[in-house]
Amino acid sequence: MDATAPTSKWSQLASQNAVIEFIDVTLRGCAQVMFQNNPLTGLFFFAAIFVGGFGEGNPAMAFGCLLGTVVATLFGMHLKDRASWKAGLYGYNGCLVGAALPTFLANTPTLWLCIILGSIVSVIVMICIADILKTWKVAALTAPFVLVTWAMLLASYAFTGLDGSALPTPALAHPLVQDSDLAYSASQFVHSTLYGISEVFLISSVISGLLFLIGLAVESLWAAVFAICGTVLAVLTAMFLGADQASVNNGMYAFSAVLTAIALGSTFNTPSWRVLIYTIVGVIFTVFVQGAMNTVLTPAGIPTLTMPFVLASWLFLVPNKDVMPAHRQ
Amino acid sequence: MDATAPTSKWSQLASQNAVIEFIDVTLRGCAQVMFQNNPLTGLFFFAAIFVGGFGEGNPAMAFGCLLGTVVATLFGMHLKDRASWKAGLYGYNGCLVGAALPTFLANTPTLWLCIILGSIVSVIVMICIADILKTWKVAALTAPFVLVTWAMLLASYAFTGLDGSALPTPALAHPLVQDSDLAYSASQFVHSTLYGISEVFLISSVISGLLFLIGLAVESLWAAVFAICGTVLAVLTAMFLGADQASVNNGMYAFSAVLTAIALGSTFNTPSWRVLIYTIVGVIFTVFVQGAMNTVLTPAGIPTLTMPFVLASWLFLVPNKDVMPAHRQ
Amino acid sequence: MDATAPTSKWSQLASQNAVIEFIDVTLRGCAQVMFQNNPLTGLFFFAAIFVGGFGEGNPAMAFGCLLGTVVATLFGMHLKDRASWKAGLYGYNGCLVGAALPTFLANTPTLWLCIILGSIVSVIVMICIADILKTWKVAALTAPFVLVTWAMLLASYAFTGLDGSALPTPALAHPLVQDSDLAYSASQFVHSTLYGISEVFLISSVISGLLFLIGLAVESLWAAVFAICGTVLAVLTAMFLGADQASVNNGMYAFSAVLTAIALGSTFNTPSWRVLIYTIVGVIFTVFVQGAMNTVLTPAGIPTLTMPFVLASWLFLVPNKDVMPAHRQ
Numbered sequence: 001m002d003a004t005a006p007t008s009k010w011s012q013l014a015s016q017n018a019v020i021e022f023i024d025v026t027l028r029g030c031a032q033v034m035f036q037n038n039p040l041t042g043l044f045f046f047a048a049i050f051v052g053g054f055g056e057g058n059p060a061m062a063f064g065c066l067l068g069t070v071v072a073t074l075f076g077m078h079l080k081d082r083a084s085w086k087a088g089l090y091g092y093n094g095c096l097v098g099a100a101l102p103t104f105l106a107n108t109p110t111l112w113l114c115i116i117l118g119s120i121v122s123v124i125v126m127i128c129i130a131d132i133l134k135t136w137k138v139a140a141l142t143a144p145f146v147l148v149t150w151a152m153l154l155a156s157y158a159f160t161g162l163d164g165s166a167l168p169t170p171a172l173a174h175p176l177v178q179d180s181d182l183a184y185s186a187s188q189f190v191h192s193t194l195y196g197i198s199e200v201f202l203i204s205s206v207i208s209g210l211l212f213l214i215g216l217a218v219e220s221l222w223a224a225v226f227a228i229c230g231t232v233l234a235v236l237t238a239m240f241l242g243a244d245q246a247s248v249n250n251g252m253y254a255f256s257a258v259l260t261a262i263a264l265g266s267t268f269n270t271p272s273w274r275v276l277i278y279t280i281v282g283v284i285f286t287v288f289v290q291g292a293m294n295t296v297l298t299p300a301g302i303p304t305l306t307m308p309f310v311l312a313s314w315l316f317l318v319p320n321k322d323v324m325p326a327h328r329q
Numbered sequence: 330m331d332a333t334a335p336t337s338k339w340s341q342l343a344s345q346n347a348v349i350e351f352i353d354v355t356l357r358g359c360a361q362v363m364f365q366n367n368p369l370t371g372l373f374f375f376a377a378i379f380v381g382g383f384g385e386g387n388p389a390m391a392f393g394c395l396l397g398t399v400v401a402t403l404f405g406m407h408l409k410d411r412a413s414w415k416a417g418l419y420g421y422n423g424c425l426v427g428a429a430l431p432t433f434l435a436n437t438p439t440l441w442l443c444i445i446l447g448s449i450v451s452v453i454v455m456i457c458i459a460d461i462l463k464t465w466k467v468a469a470l471t472a473p474f475v476l477v478t479w480a481m482l483l484a485s486y487a488f489t490g491l492d493g494s495a496l497p498t499p500a501l502a503h504p505l506v507q508d509s510d511l512a513y514s515a516s517q518f519v520h521s522t523l524y525g526i527s528e529v530f531l532i533s534s535v536i537s538g539l540l541f542l543i544g545l546a547v548e549s550l551w552a553a554v555f556a557i558c559g560t561v562l563a564v565l566t567a568m569f570l571g572a573d574q575a576s577v578n579n580g581m582y583a584f585s586a587v588l589t590a591i592a593l594g595s596t597f598n599t600p601s602w603r604v605l606i607y608t609i610v611g612v613i614f615t616v617f618v619q620g621a622m623n624t625v626l627t628p629a630g631i632p633t634l635t636m637p638f639v640l641a642s643w644l645f646l647v648p649n650k651d652v653m654p655a656h657r658q
Numbered sequence: 659m660d661a662t663a664p665t666s667k668w669s670q671l672a673s674q675n676a677v678i679e680f681i682d683v684t685l686r687g688c689a690q691v692m693f694q695n696n697p698l699t700g701l702f703f704f705a706a707i708f709v710g711g712f713g714e715g716n717p718a719m720a721f722g723c724l725l726g727t728v729v730a731t732l733f734g735m736h737l738k739d740r741a742s743w744k745a746g747l748y749g750y751n752g753c754l755v756g757a758a759l760p761t762f763l764a765n766t767p768t769l770w771l772c773i774i775l776g777s778i779v780s781v782i783v784m785i786c787i788a789d790i791l792k793t794w795k796v797a798a799l800t801a802p803f804v805l806v807t808w809a810m811l812l813a814s815y816a817f818t819g820l821d822g823s824a825l826p827t828p829a830l831a832h833p834l835v836q837d838s839d840l841a842y843s844a845s846q847f848v849h850s851t852l853y854g855i856s857e858v859f860l861i862s863s864v865i866s867g868l869l870f871l872i873g874l875a876v877e878s879l880w881a882a883v884f885a886i887c888g889t890v891l892a893v894l895t896a897m898f899l900g901a902d903q904a905s906v907n908n909g910m911y912a913f914s915a916v917l918t919a920i921a922l923g924s925t926f927n928t929p930s931w932r933v934l935i936y937t938i939v940g941v942i943f944t945v946f947v948q949g950a951m952n953t954v955l956t957p958a959g960i961p962t963l964t965m966p967f968v969l970a971s972w973l974f975l976v977p978n979k980d981v982m983p984a985h986r987q
Contacts, residue, residue, distance in 0.1 A: 318456070
């Protein structure tokens, strides 16, 4: 997973200059949201984020993303495990905290303090979960991001200083009544699948989706392939099961599945037929977990974020060695 | 826990013929729902399930049970741990998934796809939880069944393709107002206790309850004794605490306690006075956990399934070696 | 953490006389609620509890506290780990169960049976959680108390034999509307901070708060200092974030933070600048977790108890060795 040829000159620079090293690690932090340890991937990802944030009229989200990654990387710099820091593993949760908080909370000075605090705490939670899970050789994935963001979004109901007016209203769950008026076309399908990729960073943008794919392909072609297959399979599964069509169209049933597909298919396994079948089952189950978590979080009034991916992938990664004939560790 | 005398000829056949071995393992899978590693027990259990399913006018539930056990056993056959597979440990969660889904979801083609997917995933979750818990030498119990089924039942609220009209309507909890008109008699008490046993498989049937007891006794007399004592104690505790009488009558406060009693009293400990007292405390506490989970799941609109048993038994099994003078492992 | 000079004569007596040893361990059990292994601390704590219980017109709470500690200590006496028993580590959860149940459930004979059962089960849960967490060298904290009490409070909705009329009514969460009529003064601030300390035992009393502080100082001046700093920082943070003023005034946003401050600042770390900064972040995050849990438990109709402390402290204690240059274990 280490970047080699295209970044060798850059790597040399980074090892000599502290500022360039910091930029390098910050970029890797952004890339690690989709498991890539490559500063160029991170650059494409940040481009996608700024295109998406400004395109959706929410630039705070893009700047929050940058701030969160920087703060988390700064804080992580003072910890013992330099290897994890250098790989950007302390940065990616802060990146997502910085994307999610401005998406659901109003833009106030307290919001920015929350992004700073949340990014710092995300590093602590990262070490905590990584420490616990290394007993079973499983990664923390984006669980630190989800837990810290959930805590702050839930707290916004209790604190007048945090304005969560963009959050869903807490309600009792009820069976879905499909709004059948939504027409469907091939072009809509392509949009949905690309939104599925960009929604990993809470963005609905075709251009961002493409930039994320390019960023993935720069480091790993397999990752890009599994991302595409994951989002297509998830959109089809959600449509087959009769999920809310507006949500399907926005990629809301696909973004967790995209991460499951990359994780199971290319990051923690070497692609093979057995791995492919395992990944397909994992992606389909992720869609069920997405529906289940949508239901169970309705009374809490918070979004699932990427927790369906985290739960489904943990379930499928722990038994990896019992299911797969050989695997990378 | 291995079946010996009455099945020795059968065991020999099973070791020579792949089809008979598969039938053997499928039967053991059903028997493992109540911790018994014996194909004859599984035969009695399947008889009880079909009697109950047809008796209640829900044959889909019986066929679902069979399908779930078969699919889970088929899938488990391809995994590394042959010993677990042979003991039926990959089958029992699929068996319960197949019983639960047709009980709460309408009989559509999608339901049967869900049973197949759920049974496969139940094996993966089984390996995952067993792997995690072996750190503390505790078994996965029926947690894989509960988690997979919960995911699918919760998802039914989000997907029009799954019709969960038999699920409880999500609501806010409120203190119980007892319907005091229900008369009570010795015969009703006997029914309640037998329902408590058959409800482990989501069946309310006196004959099924008796068949389950016979199936238990075939392999372990102690298991049958603890099942009876567990259901009696649970029904009495729930009545003393003033639980909803209709639920008590249907065995809804007893089925988790039955499993706690068998697990603590006979499966994971050798019966003794100390074990008996520990089991009694465990069974009474299971009734509290049942009431607590009924409350906490009210807004989610899903049943507790056997989670009260799982939680109470984990709590009591982890400290086993610190509490018991000697114990089987 | 062992009591030395002021209790040496007492220690000698305790080692010779079983009754005095039992009293000694019971007092240590009470002191361990705030991590102190000192019978004199326990004596001050019990004084604070009785002053508070009678002062608030709820003496049952004080007697429940005593009963819970005694029952848990009695039960723990029969277990293998004598060192934990002698340090009062089996008693503190029973102490809190005995304080919490009479605070939220009506005073009936069943209540007292629940205190006895809950205290016994709290010891079992204590061993269970301690066993699990020792894999990562983290303590169970007050999690056993919270889990057992939650189970019984939730069960009170399902059982007419338990009258939980003092529990909050289950409701859907909604953004806080601040009641701005509450005036604020320096004297109110002092009260709030002292309530923050006494509310660890579910008491709102200035005198109790002072007695708890004296009890802490008897064993560890640092613990008392961190308790004061923790409650002050938590009250200020909650006010800055715009938490419900009535709750802030009653110390409801401070009691978990007080425990986080003592745990992170003095019990599991040796005070230093690095530790101080870590503790400040931990205390501020505990206030967020308190707000989050207030929201998420609204539909369940139960109080958070000290769970915000438990969750925040676990998150900050597991990574301790990766963050701190040196630390006590």
